[in-house]
Amino acid sequence: MSKPERNESIAAAFGELVREAQARQPVDEAAGRTRLLLSAAQPEARAASRRVWWIGLPALAGAALLAAFWFTPGKLRYEVVGASESGAYVSAPADHTVALNFSDQTQVIVARSSQLRVEETSRRGARVLVERGTADVHVVHRDGANWTFAAGPFEVHVTGTRFDLAWDPAKQVFDLGLREGSVEIQSPLSPAPTALRAGQHFHGDLAARAMLTTETNAALSSASSAAVSVSAAPSAAVSPNSALPAASAAALDSAPNTDALGANPSYVAPASSARSWSKLVAAGDFKAVLAQANERGVSGCEQACSAPDLSALADAARYTGHSDIAEQSLRALRARFASTTEGRSAAFLLGRVREAQGAQSDANSWYARYLSESPSGPYAAEALAGKMRTTLAVSGQAAAAPIAQEYLARYPNGVHAGTARSILAPH
């Protein structure tokens, strides 16, 4: 072999080394796409504002007329970034968040696997029904603004505010953490609306017929001395702990439920000015999520953070290569929220993390667990491919062959069909 030929072969071998390494890198295309589309909206607006200065006064006059038309007569409009929607129904997939941008700059971030419906819009606001899951809401304050967010029998009336709202229709549990402004909540648990101010967290449990308001700011200074006000509904069922006053018993009864939704009274919420972690992840600010988690203590978060926060922390950690934090967060999701969508997805993601760490056998178990829990889940194809890969690595070609056959039967044109065929090909 001549020297140029040999060097060409060496270059080709090194090229293959890089390609193989790249193929092993975990990639989240959907999150990248969402991040791109959210970012793409911003420079466009800035470019538009810059262009205004170049088009001269006549054009400015035209723009003013257009602005008058925009603001006065019509209903608010909105666009969905990160998912297609059917009618007014918006459903966020399991692997990324979706943003609803309204024409008055109000924004609603729909958490993963959450669903909502924009029931109607008006000049002054809209009525949004959260059917399931969590929404991170920022309503821009304007005079006369009129926004309603409904979840089950709960209704939140706002004029300008920031809050996180969660609704679990199966458990009939409603949570609202208010970060800015004030809101009123109407519910069948109280004859009068409940007023909430910034820093407070409202929890309503229809099954227990109990509602609970916590001062999350107080929890920041001392979890044990957090100011908690509890109201039992007039028809509250007899508490299993009858030695306690009814209100306290209601609070204790509902505590496990609030914890399940990440609204434990001792939960240390982000400062009111902070953006939610899922929102930060959607915007690509992974480092901010990790910084806040480190500030609050990652292990504390594992015990107290909500499922969406843990999921966002795991994403941020994975994207920045902090596989230890990613693994811890995902294990916490499994331990605390195994039956939720986030918890089930965590099994697949743990498989990815463990595979990248070289723990093939462990990764194989996680992929298998995901497939048994979510046989038609959003990661089913990838989990089956992961199971195929890790079985090949641990037990060899013969053991991987049935999985390759299953993969080809279910996904004949799948991304990993080539790998499956090569496993089945005679060697």
Added chain:
Amino acid sequence: MASSLPAGPKSEVSAVARFPADRYGDAQLVREVASGNRAALGLVWDRYARLVRSVLFGALGPDHALEDLLQEVFLAFQRGAPKIEDGGALRGYLVSVAMRLAALELRRRKVRSWVGLSKTGELPDQPVAPEDSEARESLRALYRVLDQLSSRRRLAFVLRHVQGLEMLEVAAALEISESTTRRELERARDQIAALAKREPALERYLERSQLGGGAS
């Protein structure tokens, strides 16, 4: 809902629903992006994110900045779309932008190493590493070798031998002539083969690839 949006190119919500990705060619997607249609930008992402990520990975190796740079490539495309004359050459355009950004990143790394932020210019937190420790060590060694090449030579090597681009495509992406590309590639291969001899992990890798026994 779609009917409540203003008509025109920015109503990408309705466009999402009627945008069959397989029917639109690159040139049409470029026109849509140029007219402000972000749904079309999403389709360009779907079509080319894997390629561009691969180009960036080849150029920089496992790097915390890779996803940020990937975003930058597509945002640069969005900004530049109105000026793209040949929309059919979108693939080459994106590769070319990725190359420019990768070259800038390599320069930044050199500056970081000059001012002593780190020995290599790389930031300490690296993404999840490959599982095979041999492969990981070989990869690190290869990027140590590539760090000693000029940016242009390194990127020519990546485009040709990692991405498998044709010579003309490499030349176009690097904005140099074909003859210069050939010369740069030949020198890159010579240099890499020589430098690889000083890296035991690469020697072992070549032996496993039946290319052992001393490079060049």
